[in-house]
Amino acid sequence: MTHVGFIGLGVMGSRMAGRLLEAGFAVTVYNRTPEKAVPLVNRGARQAATVTELAGEADVVCTCLSMPDDVIEVYTGEGGVLSAARPGTVCLDFTTVGPNTSRKVAEQADKRGIAYLDAPVSGGPEGAEQGTLTIMVGGAKDVWERVRPLLGVLGKTVEYLGESGAGSAAKVLNQYLVAVHTVAAAEAMVAGVAYGLDAGKLYRLLKESYGDSRMLRRHMEQFVLPRQFAPGGAVKYVHKDVRLANELMNETGIGRCLGGQTEAVFAEAITDGLADLDMSAVIQLFEQRVGVVVKETE
Incomplete structure (x- = not known):
């Protein structure tokens, strides 16, 4: 079973993580405000105490954050995803950021043998809850092919657009x-x-x-x-x-x-x-x- 780590449990992230739970994925969650994880834990998710803990055990790390600086910090900062994830881990960033931010993180991930796709979404909370999001993907095409089943749980329209930054x-x-x-x-x-x-x-x-x-x-x-x-x-x-x-x-x-x-x-x-x-x-x-x-x- 694919083990998914999900970081960022706001209006969108909490609903997306819930969809993955319903689809049968093993899901570990992390949020800066721990209380936001409680409803998902009650539905079967495991709560990680740190980003490091989550990234070290996940096969796929998903992030749905607020701002570009949050993405940089969560991935490349001290104790971030890239410092703890195993080589071969796939990272999916659903945050809306500029393409330059996506390319910057992708370059750092590649140096560590970690795959990173920018995969921002459109469709609002209702789309996240119903699994009807539009997902725009940039990054390595072979990695996108590997995670298409997971993305299909979250989105109705999932489009691969090209190299890193294209989705963003x-x-x-x-x-x-x-x-x-x-x-x-x-x-x-x-x-x-x-x-x-x-x-x-x-x-x-x-x-x-x-x-x-x-x-x-x-x-x-x-x-x-x-x-x-x-x-x-x-x-x-x-x-x-x-x-x-x-x-x-x-x-x-x-x-x-x-x-x-x-x-x-x-x-x-x-x-x-x-x-x-x-x-x-x-x-x-x-x-x-x-x-x-x-x-x-x-």
Whole structure:
């Protein structure tokens, strides 16, 4: 039986680890806040006291962390994964980071005979729970072939994209669209209400028109119209993602266009105390600017 170690038990990681347990994998978990591991331990996971302990016994190490610096520290820092994992171990990083971070860790892993794939995911907590995530994979193709059954437990669409960094590049481009669409939907809905249109009627028309988008539907139905902004994907993380996407845009020569404006909106939202709310909460910036609230009235 493949022994899986899972580090990072937040909104996404806890659900992904749970899927692996349900599929019959032996799973050891670690989280900086130990209490977050308790529900998984109650379902049959073993809890490791340290990253070193987990990495030393796992055949596959999975990580789902918050920020690029967290990935660097967990893998290459003192007592990190690469210092303890056995040669031949496969590491799967599900974190959204820039391709440069993925390549940096992959190079260090390769020196130790450890395989490392960047495998960021899209689909939110509901996708993690249902095993319907989209997983974007970069790294050695033969390693990807070895772990396809495991990834298939977590994702409905699992795509190999190329060498190290390719998966991370695809993910930040996805997040670029997520962030830009989020701001555009917020601006349009606030402008409509400020003009005197009914928010519910406007939304229902937009979702049946060419202006429709998955982000418009997600934000309006789950968060904005019911005025419930507990995350989902928090503002602070989407700000990080669009910043990474803008770095990629600069590297390709496109530069900062819509992404630059979008990054500024998310930065302002963080300054205004919205960092830990769902990304859809950026609409509150525009609501405050014009003195309206977008909510269902019928």
